[in-house]
Amino acid sequence: MIAHPDGHLADYLASLDRIEELFSAGRARRLLPGHGPEVADPLQWLRYYRDHRHERLAEVRAAVERYGPSVELVTAAVYPDTTGQIRTAARMIVRAQLEYLLKEPE
Template sequence: MTLEGTNTWLLRAPDADQVIVIDPGPLDEPHLRRIAEHGPVAQILITHRHFDHAEGAARLAELTRAPVRALDPSLVLGDEGLAEGDVVAAAGVELRVLGTPGHTSDSLCFVLEDAVLTGDTVLGRGTTVIAHPDGRLGDYLGSLRRLAELPDGLAVLPGHGPELADAGTVARQYLAHREQRLEQVRKALRELGPDASPRQVVELVYADVDQVLWPAAESSVRAQLEYLRQAG
């Protein structure tokens, strides 16, 4: 589910002393201490609430005395959370906060001059699970459309997996994949009947996917079924 693990991103301008930390990851003491060694840490930013991105934030704040900022208020440590349109200026860089719900309701991306940090909204390999019911497919498609409209040439710095070359291209590929999956689910419902269970749809649509991933696929299918039924 996390590919090689969670990517923790440390950002600073070449001449800056401080650093911004994006997604400190799970509560892994050696990892968090390695991050702290690259300080002083100006701010700790969270892309979304899942433990593999956010669990270690409070401990890193203890180690560095840096504030934790997120959309989910339960994660915030300090005076300010994060919201759509905010600009974070620290460590010689500026990040624009982009609200990108869908994977979760609190998912954010952070846009730099030459890159976008996408958390789990876009992965370095494979596709994103919609964490239903907190995540919603309609929201996610809207978020992908926003990323597709970003200027050309912005690199993707994802929450898992390798960097990608162009955010807009990747977002359009994600949109095409989602539409393909939706059509497969529509076809499955025509074959199985409109009251088919998510598990039945997974067994038909995701037959070529390793069954270890079926529970995650079932979460996405629940989101797809809700989306299709609301659309009539």
């Protein structure tokens, strides 16, 4: 979870790119995430997480175009089925995504 104010989406995406470079160059052989088992296909895993993040950013962009940069409205649009503590976490994620989009519009 990349959550504002501690998590920065640009750093996360750069890390995924760097790790992919290491695997592609044969300089890394195993991917051991902070939780869960060793990743069987690191390149596929890295691409999945990067693609997922970009898909979510597209949803956030669309919500901003429709509702403006309101954390509450964007969260409701992008994470409609969340409530309680999960909604609080979703707001933190949306804040990080909005911060990223302000600095990296495309």
